[in-house]
Amino acid sequence: MTESEPISLEAENVTVTYPSGQTALRDASLRLEGGTICALVGVNGSGKSTLFKALMGFLAPARGTVRVAGRPVREAQKKGWMAYVPQAEEVDWSFPVSVADVVMMGRYGQMNFLRIPRAGDRAAVEESLRRVGMWELRERQIGELSGGQKKRVFVARALAQGGRIILLDEPFTGVDVGTEEAIVALLRELREEGRLVLVSTHNLGSVPEFCDQVVLINRTVLAFGPTDEVFTPENLTRAFGGALRAFEIEHSTVDAHDGRALTVLTDDEHPLVLGRSGHLEYRRRAGREDLVSEREKKAREEQPPAA
Amino acid sequence: MDALLEPFRYGFMLEAFAIGALVAAVSAVLSCFLVLRGWSLMGDAVSHAVLPGIVLAYWAGLPLAVGAFASGLLCAFATGWIKARSRIKEDTVMGVVFTGLFALGLVLMSRTTTDLHLDHILFGNILGIPRAQLIETTVLSGLVLLVVGVLRRDLLLVSFDPAHARALGRPVALLNYLLLALLALAVVSAMQAAGLILVVAMLVTPGATAFLLARRFDEMLLKAVLVSVLSALGGIYASFFLNGSPAACIVVAQALVFVAALLLAPRRGLWRRAGSAGAP
Numbered sequence: 001m002t003e004s005e006p007i008s009l010e011a012e013n014v015t016v017t018y019p020s021g022q023t024a025l026r027d028a029s030l031r032l033e034g035g036t037i038c039a040l041v042g043v044n045g046s047g048k049s050t051l052f053k054a055l056m057g058f059l060a061p062a063r064g065t066v067r068v069a070g071r072p073v074r075e076a077q078k079k080g081w082m083a084y085v086p087q088a089e090e091v092d093w094s095f096p097v098s099v100a101d102v103v104m105m106g107r108y109g110q111m112n113f114l115r116i117p118r119a120g121d122r123a124a125v126e127e128s129l130r131r132v133g134m135w136e137l138r139e140r141q142i143g144e145l146s147g148g149q150k151k152r153v154f155v156a157r158a159l160a161q162g163g164r165i166i167l168l169d170e171p172f173t174g175v176d177v178g179t180e181e182a183i184v185a186l187l188r189e190l191r192e193e194g195r196l197v198l199v200s201t202h203n204l205g206s207v208p209e210f211c212d213q214v215v216l217i218n219r220t221v222l223a224f225g226p227t228d229e230v231f232t233p234e235n236l237t238r239a240f241g242g243a244l245r246a247f248e249i250e251h252s253t254v255d256a257h258d259g260r261a262l263t264v265l266t267d268d269e270h271p272l273v274l275g276r277s278g279h280l281e282y283r284r285r286a287g288r289e290d291l292v293s294e295r296e297k298k299a300r301e302e303q304p305p306a307a
Numbered sequence: 308m309d310a311l312l313e314p315f316r317y318g319f320m321l322e323a324f325a326i327g328a329l330v331a332a333v334s335a336v337l338s339c340f341l342v343l344r345g346w347s348l349m350g351d352a353v354s355h356a357v358l359p360g361i362v363l364a365y366w367a368g369l370p371l372a373v374g375a376f377a378s379g380l381l382c383a384f385a386t387g388w389i390k391a392r393s394r395i396k397e398d399t400v401m402g403v404v405f406t407g408l409f410a411l412g413l414v415l416m417s418r419t420t421t422d423l424h425l426d427h428i429l430f431g432n433i434l435g436i437p438r439a440q441l442i443e444t445t446v447l448s449g450l451v452l453l454v455v456g457v458l459r460r461d462l463l464l465v466s467f468d469p470a471h472a473r474a475l476g477r478p479v480a481l482l483n484y485l486l487l488a489l490l491a492l493a494v495v496s497a498m499q500a501a502g503l504i505l506v507v508a509m510l511v512t513p514g515a516t517a518f519l520l521a522r523r524f525d526e527m528l529l530k531a532v533l534v535s536v537l538s539a540l541g542g543i544y545a546s547f548f549l550n551g552s553p554a555a556c557i558v559v560a561q562a563l564v565f566v567a568a569l570l571l572a573p574r575r576g577l578w579r580r581a582g583s584a585g586a587p
Contacts, residue, residue, distance in 0.1 A: 019391055058473050077476030084474040095343060095467050096518065096527045105464055109475040115460035141522050161475070 007034035007069050007081070007164045007196055009055060011221075014064035016050050024050040027064070028221040032213065034164065037187055037197040039207045039227075042217035043240055051217055052167055052200050056082055068165065076165070080109040083163025085154040087170045093143040099153050100138040103128055106161035128159040132186065148179030155186060166190060167198040172206060184210045204244075205266065207231070247271055253282045255292050257299035277302075314547040323433045323500075323553060326444060327539040330497040331509065331557070333448045335535030336455050337493045338514030339527050340486060344466045348398060349383065350510035352405035353487070354494045354503045356382030358412025358428070361498075365423055372443055372495045379491030382408055383484075431502030431554040433543070440499050447496035451489050462486055463524055501554040509535065512561040519568045519575060534564050 009032045016025040025047040032038055042048035053059045055066055057073030068076035076082050083106075106128070107121040117125075129135040132152040137145065142153065151171060158166045168187075172180050187197050187210065199211060207214060208227050215224040216239040223230045236244060247264075254262060254275060261276040273281040279295065282288055314320045341350050357375035364374025382405050389400045416425060424432070436444070455462065465472045465482045472479050490510070497506045517531035542557030549556065570578045 056470075056474055057476075058470065074476060077474060080475065082474045084470050086468065086470055090470070091468065092343075096521050096524050097463075097467060098523060101523070105468070105471060108460070108464060108477070113461075114457065157471070 005069060006194065008032065009165055009196055009198075010067045010070075011051075011055060012065050012067075014051070014054050014061045014066060016047075016054055016059060017062040023062075024219075025054065026220050028054075028217075029064075030215055030221050030224045032196055032198075032215075032224075034194045034196045035191055036213050037191050037199065037211045038213040038215060038224075039211040040198060040200045040215050040217060041202070041204065041207060041239065043202060046218045046239070047220070048200060048202075048217045049169075051215075051221070052169070052198065055198070056084060056167060078109065080106075080161045081164040083158030083161055083166045085151070085158055085166065085168040085171065088147060088150060088174050090169070091142075091150075093150070095142065097142055098138065099134055099140050099142060099145070100125060100129070102142060102153050103138075103157045103160050106157035106159075106163075109161060124160045124162075125156075128156040131159060132156045146179075147175045148182065151175060151179070151183060152186075155183070163195070165196045165198065167200065169200045170202070171199060172201070172203065180206075204236075245271075247273060247283055251283065251285055253285050253288050253292055253295075255296060257296045314544055319434050320543070320547060322436070322441070323543050324540055326436060326441060326500050327433055327543050327553070327557065328536045329445065329448045330500045331513075331535040331539035332532050333451050333493050334497055334501075334506065334509040335513035335517075335531040336452065336528060337490055338510050338512070338535075339517060339524075339531050340462060340466060340514075341490070341510060342514035342518055343463075347511045348401055349487070350490060350494075351507045352382055352386065352401045353379040353491050354498075354506045354510070355409040356405045357491070357494055357498070357503065358409050359415055360412075361428060362412055362415040362419065362423070366419065370443065371440075372447060375495040375498065376488075376491050378408065378412075379494055380488060383487040383491070427502070428498065429502050429504050430552060431498070431500050431505065433500045433553045436499045444496045444499055447492050451492050451496065454485075454489060458482075458485070459524075459528070501557065505554045505558050508558040508561065512558070512565050513538075516561070516565045516568045519565075519572045534568075535561065538564055 009030075011028055011030050014025060014028045015023065017023045028047075028051055040048055040052055050059075054061050055073075057066065057077055066073050068081060073082065103125045104117060104121065107117065107124060108115055111117065111121065126135060129138055132155055134149060134152050134156060137149065142150065145153065155166075155168075171183060175183070187199075190197050191212075201207065208231060211227055213225060214227045214230040216222040216230055216235055218239045218241070222238050223235050252273070254273065258275040258281075262281070263274040263278075265272040265274070275281050275295070276299075282291075285292060338350075341347055357379045360374035360376070360378025360381075361371050362374070363378075364371050367374070385404050386397065386401045389395070389404070390397045393400070416423070461472075461477065461482055462485075465477065465479050469479050472482070493510065494503070494506055497509060501509055513531040513535035514527075516534050517527045520530050521527035538560035539557045542560040543553045545551075545560070546553040546556040568576070570576055
């Protein structure tokens with residue numbers, strides 16, 4: 001990036017009211033610096049998407065301000081700093097546009113009104129596509145790509161436009177685990193370059209793995225800051241209310257006989273928990289006391305205490 | 308042999324060929340955007356909604372195109388305005404607004420004695436367009452082609468990914484309104500040639516055909532224009548011998564090409580797919 005000036009994003013008492021009269025967000029404030037991957041976390045209807053629309057300048061707050069490196073968002077948009085990577089469901093994949101066409105759309109802000117690409121635009125497109133490993137597929141129609149490839153094309157577009165604040169909306173929906181890791185690795189590179197990566201997600205479990213900061217949203221910004229400070233049981237309960245599913249070990253059928261060996265499987269719903277020998281664990285121990293003591297006995301028989 | 312060349316001996320036929328090709332090109336270009344955006348019904352709506360504007364413009368002594376344009380835009384704006392402020396879905400709002408305006412036009416028309424011919428407005432009169440309106444159609448068509456030609460990448464951008472266009476600070480709402488205004492202009496320019504009822508087909512079918520045949524947007528525009536213009540020329544030519552409505556013949560020709568593309572398109576054609584049904 002050519003700009004040496006560090007990037008920052010600041011919202012002050014942002015209130016958004018829709019034409020229907022409904023206030024989706026009230027007095028939301030936050031401040032984020034470049035060089036970070038930050039998750040926007042909240043349930044559906046929490047005002048999460050309203051907040052990111054306000055941050056990106058897609059809608060004007062009724063009250064409050066959003067500033068990017070001390071400037072109005074509008075100015076940052078004109079400079080191509082604000083980049084948006086849409087959800088897979090938002091895109092019509094049957095459109096007759098190629099991978100290279102999509103990435104070239106990132107350059108429209110820099111082109112004259114006829115949008116005729118110059119050498120510099122072509123070079124930026126090539127560099128971005130090579131970076132995400134999609135240069136060989138540049139002629140493909142976008143519908144002919146896998147879920148992870150589609151996502152990488154839009155990240156390449158954000159790079160080609162020179163995006164410094166990159167917002168990804170639910171980036172891991174519909175991509176396999178291997179692809180998810182590849183995308184996370186790419187996001188970490190972007191962070192190292194001083195960009196501000198914002199990830200809107202409802203998937204709590206993945207957040208501590210790759211986000212160093214979190215913004216918790218429920219009708220306003222409940223808390224923001226480093227993940228380990230913000231992700232407290234109290235904050236999460238305030239953010240998610242009754243919508244959070246908990247597996248509390250002390251109330252479950254997990255017991256001493258399982259030692260430290262538990263397998264937790266989840267598809268973003270209730271986790272499936274398996275004990276040491278692969279047996280099923282239940283969330284509530286009450287009513288299953290026999291099961292626990294039986295397994296305890298079995299565990300002792302299988303592993304006689306060392307003499 | 309002489310019989311086959313007969314249509315080209317008449318001035319009115321040559322005029323019809325020229326104006327038919329021009330109108331076909333304009334509607335083909337817009338049909339690409341309508342098809343990609345899922346706005347096919349919008350073409351239907353705007354083309355019906357121009358009727359009251361035409362009658363009022365006639366009363367006021369204004370060019371018919373001015374009234375038609377205003378009333379077509381009113382339909383598009385009213386639809387958007389009502390949709391944003393009620394729980395009713397967009398297609399329903401559109402259905403109410405455009406049929407309402409069309410019926411209002413019919414009522415206004417029956418309240419007045421004019422030399423406006425309802426069947427010419429509804430079904431077109433490509434063989435007898437007055438000189439003044441030929442010029443009007445040519446100017447409007449040229450204007451629409453010019454604007455789309457210059458702004459097609461921006462119009463494609465707001466159609467494909469409006470959020471990205473917004474992030475770049477592009478005036479998304481303005482470009483959407485511009486597309487609606489171009490649609491209204493195209494309807495007005497095609498009105499004399501194709502009629503309000505059949506212009507709907509000309510605003511959808513070429514785009515649908517080209518969508519089946521193209522992988523890139525510029526290719527789609529080009530193929531839509533090609534298909535549309537050739538269908539128009541072929542349709543008008545055939546109408547001479549069939550003694551049928553030229554506009555109807557154009558639309559039938561376009562529909563036949565669409566069916567051919569549906570069956571025979573490379574890669575995506577139904578025929579091709581049936582042949583390789585065993586392959587994954």
